[in-house]
Amino acid sequence: MSEAIDAEGLIKRFGKVTALDGLDLRVRTGEVHGFLGPNGAGKTTTIRILLGLMRHDGGTVRLLGGDPWSAATALHRRLTYVPGDVTLWPNLTGGEVIDLLGRLRGGLDPRRKAELLERFQLDPRKKGRTYSKGNRQKVALVAALASDVELLILDEPTSGLDPLMEEVFREVVLQEKSRGDRTVLLSSHILAEVEALCDRLTIIREGRAVETGTLDDLRHLTRTSIQAELTGPPDGLATLPGVHDLRTDNGKIRFDVDTDALEPALQTLVKVGVRSLVSQPPSLEELFLRQYQRDER
Amino acid sequence: MTGTGRLIRLILRRDRVILPIWILVLGLLPIGTFNSFQGLFPTDAERINFAHVSAGNAGFVALYGLLRGDSFAALTSWRVGFGTVMIGLAALLTVIRHTRADEEAGRTELIGSTVVGRHAPLAAALITTAGASLLTGLLIFASLAGKSGSVSGSLAFGAEFVAAGWIFAAIAAITAQLTGSARSARSIAIAVLGASYALRVGGDISALGTGSLSWLSWVSPIGWVTHIFPYGALNWWPVVLSALLTAVAIAVAVDLRGRRDLGDGLFAARLGRANATPSLRTPLALAWRLHRGLLIGWTIGLGLLGLIFGGVGGSVLDIAKDNKGLSDIFARLGGSDQIVDSYLAGTAGIVGLIAACYAVQATLRLREEETTGHAEAVLATSVSRLAWAGSHLLFSLLGPALALFAEGVVTGLVYTQGDFGDILGGVMLQLPAVWVLAAVAVLIFGLLPRWSLAAWAAPAACLLILLVGETLQLNHWLLDISPFTHVPRLPGGAVSATPVLTMLAVALVVGVAGLAGLRRRNIPD
Ligand SMILES: Nc1ncnc2c1ncn2[C@@H]1O[C@H](COP(=O)(O)OP(=O)(O)OP(=O)(O)O)[C@@H](O)[C@H]1O
Ligand SMILES: [Mg+2]
Numbered sequence: 001m002s003e004a005i006d007a008e009g010l011i012k013r014f015g016k017v018t019a020l021d022g023l024d025l026r027v028r029t030g031e032v033h034g035f036l037g038p039n040g041a042g043k044t045t046t047i048r049i050l051l052g053l054m055r056h057d058g059g060t061v062r063l064l065g066g067d068p069w070s071a072a073t074a075l076h077r078r079l080t081y082v083p084g085d086v087t088l089w090p091n092l093t094g095g096e097v098i099d100l101l102g103r104l105r106g107g108l109d110p111r112r113k114a115e116l117l118e119r120f121q122l123d124p125r126k127k128g129r130t131y132s133k134g135n136r137q138k139v140a141l142v143a144a145l146a147s148d149v150e151l152l153i154l155d156e157p158t159s160g161l162d163p164l165m166e167e168v169f170r171e172v173v174l175q176e177k178s179r180g181d182r183t184v185l186l187s188s189h190i191l192a193e194v195e196a197l198c199d200r201l202t203i204i205r206e207g208r209a210v211e212t213g214t215l216d217d218l219r220h221l222t223r224t225s226i227q228a229e230l231t232g233p234p235d236g237l238a239t240l241p242g243v244h245d246l247r248t249d250n251g252k253i254r255f256d257v258d259t260d261a262l263e264p265a266l267q268t269l270v271k272v273g274v275r276s277l278v279s280q281p282p283s284l285e286e287l288f289l290r291q292y293q294r295d296e297r
Numbered sequence: 298m299t300g301t302g303r304l305i306r307l308i309l310r311r312d313r314v315i316l317p318i319w320i321l322v323l324g325l326l327p328i329g330t331f332n333s334f335q336g337l338f339p340t341d342a343e344r345i346n347f348a349h350v351s352a353g354n355a356g357f358v359a360l361y362g363l364l365r366g367d368s369f370a371a372l373t374s375w376r377v378g379f380g381t382v383m384i385g386l387a388a389l390l391t392v393i394r395h396t397r398a399d400e401e402a403g404r405t406e407l408i409g410s411t412v413v414g415r416h417a418p419l420a421a422a423l424i425t426t427a428g429a430s431l432l433t434g435l436l437i438f439a440s441l442a443g444k445s446g447s448v449s450g451s452l453a454f455g456a457e458f459v460a461a462g463w464i465f466a467a468i469a470a471i472t473a474q475l476t477g478s479a480r481s482a483r484s485i486a487i488a489v490l491g492a493s494y495a496l497r498v499g500g501d502i503s504a505l506g507t508g509s510l511s512w513l514s515w516v517s518p519i520g521w522v523t524h525i526f527p528y529g530a531l532n533w534w535p536v537v538l539s540a541l542l543t544a545v546a547i548a549v550a551v552d553l554r555g556r557r558d559l560g561d562g563l564f565a566a567r568l569g570r571a572n573a574t575p576s577l578r579t580p581l582a583l584a585w586r587l588h589r590g591l592l593i594g595w596t597i598g599l600g601l602l603g604l605i606f607g608g609v610g611g612s613v614l615d616i617a618k619d620n621k622g623l624s625d626i627f628a629r630l631g632g633s634d635q636i637v638d639s640y641l642a643g644t645a646g647i648v649g650l651i652a653a654c655y656a657v658q659a660t661l662r663l664r665e666e667e668t669t670g671h672a673e674a675v676l677a678t679s680v681s682r683l684a685w686a687g688s689h690l691l692f693s694l695l696g697p698a699l700a701l702f703a704e705g706v707v708t709g710l711v712y713t714q715g716d717f718g719d720i721l722g723g724v725m726l727q728l729p730a731v732w733v734l735a736a737v738a739v740l741i742f743g744l745l746p747r748w749s750l751a752a753w754a755a756p757a758a759c760l761l762i763l764l765v766g767e768t769l770q771l772n773h774w775l776l777d778i779s780p781f782t783h784v785p786r787l788p789g790g791a792v793s794a795t796p797v798l799t800m801l802a803v804a805l806v807v808g809v810a811g812l813a814g815l816r817r818r819n820i821p822d
Binding site: 048052053054072074080083091093095100104110124125126127129 | 478580671673677819
């Protein structure tokens with residue numbers, strides 16, 4: 001079996017709202033797959049269907065070769081899940097929650113747990129109600145990562161983590177990835193994280209996959225914005241293919257440039273003479289924006 | 298206090314349905330009862346006779362309180378005496394909903410970041426609740442002042458309800474400061490209310506007999522307000538006491554609020570274990586952790602109630618023996634045994650309803666687990682929906698059984714003149730009815746999860762039917778809706794298997810339907 005997750009034409013309605021509208025999602029075994037989309041796009045809903053918490057209204061879905069709805073309990077032994085909104089029982093300690101969730105799944109590795117607690121600098125003795133948002137997130141992460149499973153489903157796992165802990169999270173996931181047999185579905189709004197971890201990604205919007213592929217595949221769709229102070233007039237720049245929205249204010253120029261036209265554009269700038277230059281890589285928002293405009297045309 | 302006005306408007310908007318309902322229901326209950334009494338007793342003789350019988354009936358006194366006077370108005374104020382508990386409950390729920398519950402959910406933080414004083418949420422909740430209680434009292438006054446023929450009595454009657462509302466609003470304001478969770482704040486406040494009621498029952502029953510324990514009514518706010526006797530020996534002192542208690546309690550609450558940070562309780566949380574005990578490995582073990590506080594609390598609470606109910610049983614017997622003047626009435630009721638039996642069977646019915654509240658509360662834990670996201674975490678492991686729900690339901694079925702058992706055993710042991718088996722049996726016979734209400738809660742949770750809180754309507758309706766059903770001459774069809782109508786009465790009555798088996802079957806079918814719904818639906822919904 002080469003596909004850990006295989007969903008085709010998924011449809012999910014909540015009353016009149018259509019949350020998923022023919023969504024396709026394919027995650028290969030052993031890959032880290034990024035799952036992106038604006039708020040309300042349907043990421044969490046998709047994950048809940050994959051977990052058998054919600055039933056889909058149309059399309060087909062296989063998870064680890066089985067039906068996520070009818071075989072839920074058996075499949076869940078082979079996966080772990082970090083929910084988007086982590087809430088802990090107010091009067092159970094973090095350590096108890098980690099042990100409990102691990103055991104309810106069929107066991108966890110105490111050595112691995114201790115190691116992860118150490119790396120995430122988490123005190124497991126605090127009561128659920130007293131953890132900060134980031135620390136609650138860490139409890140869920142340790143609970144999920146301490147189990148030896150085939151599939152990790154992570155819904156915005158680093159929301160609330162400080163940059164240092166985000167880094168730890170990346171290291172741990174990369175380590176898991178290097179084992180080669182673990183599949184990760186990672187829903188995220190942080191492009192840098194997706195960039196660092198994911199082999200492939202799927203972007204969804206309004207319940208439909210609008211793009212899927214490797215990050216490089218997607219880059220050609222994006223533009224970098226450049227802001228530069230030049231020693232002379234920017235002759236010839238405006239007519240270069242791939243340069244958009246060129247404008248000047250106070251002697252500074254700004255423009256957006258397609259990724260594959262970046263080199264000729266920079267050469268033109270250098271020929272004129274550059275005093276300062278700021279380049280902004282495509283942000284997640286821009287990626288979506290491009291996606292949006294492409295669809296409207 | 299800045300921003301209190303805006304917060305009050307927010308509360309009024311959020312509670313625009315429930316607030317008018319409780320004001321109208323409680324405010325118009327007295328006039329409704331008054332009218333139906335007028336229909337029930339067309340002649341003075343009948344009414345006076347009923348008043349005399351009622352005044353000596355321990356079951357009635359336990360449920361409604363002492364009766365002073367025999368006018369329609371006096372009968373009315375006596376009969377709706379339990380309304381003071383209901384307004385107390387409504388008041389405390391309202392205050393906690395808009396203080397600790399908001400704080401726990403983080404809404405207060407959201408509001409706190411706008412221009413709102415630190416004490417504003419508490420002030421807004423108290424002012425709104427006090428206002429609603431006042432409106433309820435005014436409705437009572439306005440509707441009865443003319444009809445009852447006593448303006449001052451009607452004023453006192455209204456004040457009785459207002460006082461109960463204010464006291465428990467203020468008590469809730471204190472409990473909301475104590476812990477970080479709205480659930481415990483609510484539980485503590487309800488426990489205080491329950492204890493007040495139980496003490497009142499004990500004191501009043503004792504007053505019927507030797508009176509040695511009648512002071513119990515005077516350590517209970519519910520006792521105070523029901524001893525105003527607006528149309529009998531009108532006594533304004535309880536109103537003064539209530540105002541004082543309210544003022545003191547609010548001062549304490551404000552002081553406690555000043556000593557703590559947003560979101561915290563008064564007691565700092567301590568560190569716990571770094572690893573779970575080996576036994577914490579099944580859904581049932583988790584359910585035990587989540588339910589044990591509730592189970593212990595309710596079992597102790599009902600056990601104490603048994604102590605009071607059993608303890609005053611002797612007084613009931615005394616009335617029957619000593620009071621020669623009432624002998625003809627007792628004869629008509631079937632002798633002194635009959636009196637005690639009817640008292641014991643009556644209290645068993647009350648205990649059954651209380652246990653039903655526990656059953657509904659325990660069942661709704663499932664919904665709480667769902668809305669907080671805990672259910673999602675558990676169901677994403679290899680725990681099936683039925684195992685998850687079943688482990689909670691075990692507590693909503695067996696928890697009330699244990700609590701009822703505690704009450705029955707304690708009553709039976711304390712009241713030594715009775716038949717232990719009959720007393721315990723009468724209490725345990727409530728269980729099928731309790732389970733029917735638990736099953737209704739499961740049904741709503743399974744099929745209409747967003748309406749889960751509506752499960753409380755079932756015990757509320759049963760209570761109303763128990764309290765005013767016969768007075769309001771509701772037709773049988775309506776009385777029969779309450780499963781408690783069908784519970785065989787013990788001691789003193791005949792036990793037949795049919796109603797018991799029927800109720801068990803109903804509970805089973807309804808519960809299974811709910812679980813079937815749960816298996817097919819979205820989680821969370
Ligand atoms: N239980 C529900 N009932 C009704 N509508 C729902 C429910 N759950 C989700 N939706 C709707 O489905 C759509 C998809 O929501 P979903 O939570 O899957 O988005 P998401 O991609 O996870 O968003 P975010 O990035 O904010 O987490 C939204 O329009 C949401 O309002
Ligand atoms: Mg989401």
